[in-house]
Amino acid sequence: MSGLRVVEVGHGYGAGAGRVEVLHDVSLAAAPGELVALAGPSGSGKSTLCHLAAGFERPDRGEVAVDGVPTAGVTDWAVVAVVPQQHGLLAGLSVEDNVCLPAYRAGVDPTAAFSALAEALDLDAFTRRGVRETSLGEQQRTAVARALVLSPRVAVLDEPTGHQDDDHVTQVVAVLAAAAHAGSAVLVATHDRRVWEVADRVVRLDEGHVVQGRHRA
Ligand SMILES: Nc1ncnc2c1ncn2[C@@H]1O[C@H](COP(=O)(O)OP(=O)(O)OP(=O)(O)O)[C@@H](O)[C@H]1O
Numbered sequence: 669m670s671g672l673r674v675v676e677v678g679h680g681y682g683a684g685a686g687r688v689e690v691l692h693d694v695s696l697a698a699a700p701g702e703l704v705a706l707a708g709p710s711g712s713g714k715s716t717l718c719h720l721a722a723g724f725e726r727p728d729r730g731e732v733a734v735d736g737v738p739t740a741g742v743t744d745w746a747v748v749a750v751v752p753q754q755h756g757l758l759a760g761l762s763v764e765d766n767v768c769l770p771a772y773r774a775g776v777d778p779t780a781a782f783s784a785l786a787e788a789l790d791l792d793a794f795t796r797r798g799v800r801e802t803s804l805g806e807q808q809r810t811a812v813a814r815a816l817v818l819s820p821r822v823a824v825l826d827e828p829t830g831h832q833d834d835d836h837v838t839q840v841v842a843v844l845a846a847a848a849h850a851g852s853a854v855l856v857a858t859h860d861r862r863v864w865e866v867a868d869r870v871v872r873l874d875e876g877h878v879v880q881g882r883h884r885a
Contacts, residue, residue, distance in 0.1 A: 670735050671699040671853035672721055672822045677730035679716060690716045691876045698853035700821065703844060705864050706857040708873035714857035715753055717873070718826045721855055722750035734822045745770035749820040751828050755811040757799045763806070764795040767813040778817055785813040788843050790836065805831040812840055822853045829860045837862055
């Protein structure tokens, strides 16, 4: 199956008595063109699942793959791109260079994608500024733009609206929906109902178990 596939994943941290089992037999999928929201209480395992989906870690058990290839071996942001909870921007670079970095690395001209994302995410007023001289919300939107600049096959976003006001939440949600509409498989870990409302599916985690899925009415 194409897109993101998580099959019977178990994952934890530490060893011996201090071992914490975080994910238990978790399966989910995001097909190309689908926006899947990952919901659940704090500590339920959303970020852990995002890390695995992004390929930052290899699952202890089960499989996490994009188009059949384990994400842990994928470094190409045209295949899997991510917005980590802490954004992961390069502090020494401008907003524009952060957004365009995946394109520079891939040898792709980012001009058209950058200007569309900068306008859609209200970055235009500070694109030449260093990211250190921008607000946390601006940094978060910069990280969203960076994840989408190559129109990745899979985009994984951890709480991408957490630092946004209402108007900017609307912009981020619209950009994520547009990315899915354009063919990306989009996985969004979020407490934000406004993301759940546009999602094709909401997968809920509780203590590392999938407890329900909801198809949009
Ligand atoms: N490196 C680690 N070592 C040990 N335990 C960890 C580690 N990372 C996460 N955990 C634990 O795993 C559990 C799940 O954490 P995770 O960050 O995935 O939850 P979350 O659902 O994203 O929470 P939040 O909504 O607060 O961001 C928590 O109990 C957390 O303390």
